[in-house]
Amino acid sequence: MDLIVKKIKSSNFLNNLYTLGFCIQTIVFFLRSTLIGSDHLGRINIIYGRTCTSFLFLSILFILLKIILEDNSSYFYKIFSLFLFCISSYIYLNTNYLEVVCVIMLALGSKGTDYFALAKKFFWIGTFLTALTIFLSLTNVIVNVEVSKSGYTTYALGAVYPTDFAAHIFTLSLSYYVYKMRDSFSYLSIFILCILILITYKVTYAKNDIICMLILLFSITVYKLYFEFNSKFKEKNKIIINAFIDKLHHFYKAVVVSLSSYSFLIISSLSMAFAYTFNNSYFFSKLNDLLTGRIFYSNEAIKLYPLDLLGHKVIQNGFGGVNGLSNATHYFFIDQSVVRMFTMYGLVISSLFIIGYTVKMVRLKSNENSFIIILFAIFSLYCFVDFRVFDPSYNVFLPILFANLSSKHIEY
Helix, strand or coil: CHHHHHHHCCHHHHHHHHHHHHHHHHHHHHHHCECCCECCCCCECHHHHHHHHHHHHHHHHHHHHHHHHCCCCCHHHHHHHHHHHHHHHHHHHHHCCHHHHHHHHHHHHCCCCEHHHHHHHHHHHHHHHHHHHHHHHHCCCCCCCEEEECCEEEECCCECCHHHHHHHHHHHHHHHHHHHHHCCCCHHHHHHHHHHHHHHHHHHCCHHHHHHHHHHHHHHHHHHHHHHHHHHHHHHCCHHHHHHHHHHHHHHHHHHHHHHHCHHHHHHHHHHHHHHHCCCCHHHHHHHHHCCCHHHHHHHHHHHCCCCCCCCCCCCECCCCCCCCCCHHHCECCCCHHHHHHHHHHHHHHHHHHHHHHHHHHHHCCCCCCHHHHHHHHHHHHHCCCCHHHCCCCCCCHHHHCCECCCCCCCC
16 A cells, blocks of 8 residues: 555656646647537537536646645645635636636646656647648538638638637747757758748738747747857857857847846736727827737726736637627627736736746746747747637646756757
8 A cells, every 4th residue: 555655656657647637738728729529500519518628627636636745845835836726716616717727737736847848748739639620621520710801711720710720830839949949950840830831821811920930930040040150160169250159149148038038027017008008099009900909909808807816707709610700899809818817817816927937937047948938938929919828728838837947958
């Protein structure tokens, strides 16, 4: 009996328990963003829906057991985790937002796990499910939603809406470069990303996602070229060039990485400031048009649902699904992640989330994985125009708060 208890409490078993919960949540939330389980009228099968929810409860149980049974964790960590579990469960019971419990568990339960291994699983699970939904939609097993706007037609390829499909392509691309930080990525991967950007633009015309993918493309290209250039000339010991490289590296560390480490805090502050101060001025009019109405609806959300410690049940109507929204005058959807987070999940969870990400990124400045801060900054920028920060199938950075990032990483 003692041997069984000892085996259960071993770090490998508990980390595997967390990994199983992580994989379950990634799969279920991905499926929720597709029309798998829906008929041709867009109605979700009740048994399918309840099965997905049951799996989410099971994943929460796995991660909760990992937190409680882990011997290496302090009592403060366990009490704090259980406190946030109770807070998030209370929010779920009042609002029916089960994702808030899932996200809190994923973030807190990741202590001691290998973050890059989780990112790799995130990428391959998402890649397989994306390929599956594309295949099922093209073979008419599930609906391929078509949306016509201003003379052009976009396709969701099995997702709920074309922008959902584009968001998956962006976040999967991001997760690929996150997990490949532990070894080198090739120019071929950069070329494939270029092809993906062109295809995604042609299929979905999701401009915000495309812009973020272009920023990702620019960042990884500069990163690879810089380190290859650095290695090449360092070996030749050219004093003038080495001095230039050293200054460039100092600028990268002191300015780019330092600023990027506060990216989520900056984006959060801007999102809330714009939501509160939005008016009919020329500046806000142009900015709101550029962001396709996002600031206007964030402002409406703040008016309709004033900030509360534990959030609100927010009634939203979007264009997604087979039927979409029949009457556009009733459209109301919060697309900005931070505003959505504060209004739906409340001040307590949202503030801790922002503080946690900021502290984690600042601490990462001094270690060998500094480029992950740049990748996180790109995701933070994405949160300014997208609502998916609390979705485990889109946010590869959920486990990063407590996970282990000390795995050796090869710089070029």
